[in-house]
Amino acid sequence: xxxxxxxxxxxxxxxxxxxxxxxxxxxxxxxxxxxxxxxxxxxxxxxxxxxxxxxxxxxxxxxxxxxxxxxxxxxxxxxxxxxxxxxxxxxxxxxxxxxxxxxxxxxxxxxxxxxxxxxxxxxxxxxxxxxxxxxxxxxxxxxxxxxxxxxxxxxxxxxxxxxxxxxxxxxxxxxx
Amino acid sequence: xxxxxxxxxxxxxxxxxxxxxxxxxxxxxxxxxxxxxxxxxxxxxxxxxxxxxxxxxxxxxxxxxxxxxxxxxxxxxxxxxxxxxxxxxxxxxxxxxxxxxxxxxxxxxxxxxxxxxxxxxxxxxxxxxxxxxxxxxxxxxxxxxxxxxxxxxxxxxxxxxxxxxxxxxxxxxxxx
Numbered sequence: 001x002x003x004x005x006x007x008x009x010x011x012x013x014x015x016x017x018x019x020x021x022x023x024x025x026x027x028x029x030x031x032x033x034x035x036x037x038x039x040x041x042x043x044x045x046x047x048x049x050x051x052x053x054x055x056x057x058x059x060x061x062x063x064x065x066x067x068x069x070x071x072x073x074x075x076x077x078x079x080x081x082x083x084x085x086x087x088x089x090x091x092x093x094x095x096x097x098x099x100x101x102x103x104x105x106x107x108x109x110x111x112x113x114x115x116x117x118x119x120x121x122x123x124x125x126x127x128x129x130x131x132x133x134x135x136x137x138x139x140x141x142x143x144x145x146x147x148x149x150x151x152x153x154x155x156x157x158x159x160x161x162x163x164x165x166x167x168x169x170x171x172x173x174x175x176x
Numbered sequence: 177x178x179x180x181x182x183x184x185x186x187x188x189x190x191x192x193x194x195x196x197x198x199x200x201x202x203x204x205x206x207x208x209x210x211x212x213x214x215x216x217x218x219x220x221x222x223x224x225x226x227x228x229x230x231x232x233x234x235x236x237x238x239x240x241x242x243x244x245x246x247x248x249x250x251x252x253x254x255x256x257x258x259x260x261x262x263x264x265x266x267x268x269x270x271x272x273x274x275x276x277x278x279x280x281x282x283x284x285x286x287x288x289x290x291x292x293x294x295x296x297x298x299x300x301x302x303x304x305x306x307x308x309x310x311x312x313x314x315x316x317x318x319x320x321x322x323x324x325x326x327x328x329x330x331x332x333x334x335x336x337x338x339x340x341x342x343x344x345x346x347x348x349x350x351x352x
Binding site: 001011012014015016017019021022033034035036037039060061062063064068070075105106107108109110111112113114115116117118139151154155157160161162163165166168169170173174 | 177187188190191192193195197198209210211212213215236237238239240244246251281282283284285286287288289290291292293294315327330331333336337338339341342344345346349350
């Protein structure tokens with residue numbers, strides 16, 4: 001796309017994302033506004049137990065004022081690499097450690113206005129430790145479900161989180 | 177989750193999303209900050225030609241400063257219902273009209289901080305009309321790919337848009 005940046009302004013520096021508004025001029029001379037949520041990105045884990053069941057978490061999601069069932073996931077800390085984040089979030093949210101993390105893919109959650117990229121890993125060889133949740137994550141419940149049960153819950157609308165659907169998609173399509 | 181809302185402030189009313197910051201008090205007495213991107217939601221279309229090929233669009237995505245391959249999609253206009261949005265966006269972005277739209281599901285793109293819900297429809301019985309793109313959508317390219325080609329491109333990382341992955345997941349898992 002051909003345009004010229006006229007003005008760029010960060011309106012709010014958030015804990016989760018910064019809100020930037022750019023003013024651009026198209027070749028036609030028309031002016032456009034572009035809003036961007038600058039998000040650090042994160043990691044998503046598909047934790048698979050030796051019996052094949054997948055561990056999910058049910059947690060309260062403030063924007064919707066309700067609980068959702070999702071794969072364990074979290075934001076990258078400053079300068080953190082995605083694999084380190086995946087290892088950390090798996091243990092924080094579920095209490096499990098994994099022997100191996102295998103990269104499945106990376107998704108852009110909302111590329112029209114947000115820079116968030118989520119790196120998705122399969123985690124196998126799980127052993128149980130202690131979870132260490134952040135405040136606001138207490139009350140998180142763990143679920144163990146088969147792939148078939150998860151697919152059924154996606155189709156029924158009981159699971160509707162995009163990263164969880166993508167994680168199951170990659171898992172089922174990736175030969176390993 | 178148990179908390180009390182202390183303060184809620186909209187910091188910026190955007191064209192794409194509003195940025196709200198809430199201050200909450202947990203039962204413990206600790207204070208938390210919650211940032212929300214209020215997004216109106218949108219519709220995503222999986223347009224399937226009579227020969228089984230799926231129409232995708234390649235478009236410039238400003239937050240990433242590059243082009244991405246995605247299913248046709250767009251934001252809900254004020255008070256617009258998702259199906260009307262799907263019909264409109266399919267024609268605007270691809271020039272196609274469809275005989276039937278079948279709801280496949282709805283996804284939460286970033287439930288930790290964003291209210292966006294995307295409603296996903298399968299569109300069949302396509303006939304070609306004229307597309308009518310918004311400024312900034314010129315230069316959009318159309319692609320026709322088989323389901324197998326799309327899956328291959330998701331696994332190779334050539335397609336990494338979450339709504340597109342979810343759309344293909346629903347399409348493949350839904351009996352119709």
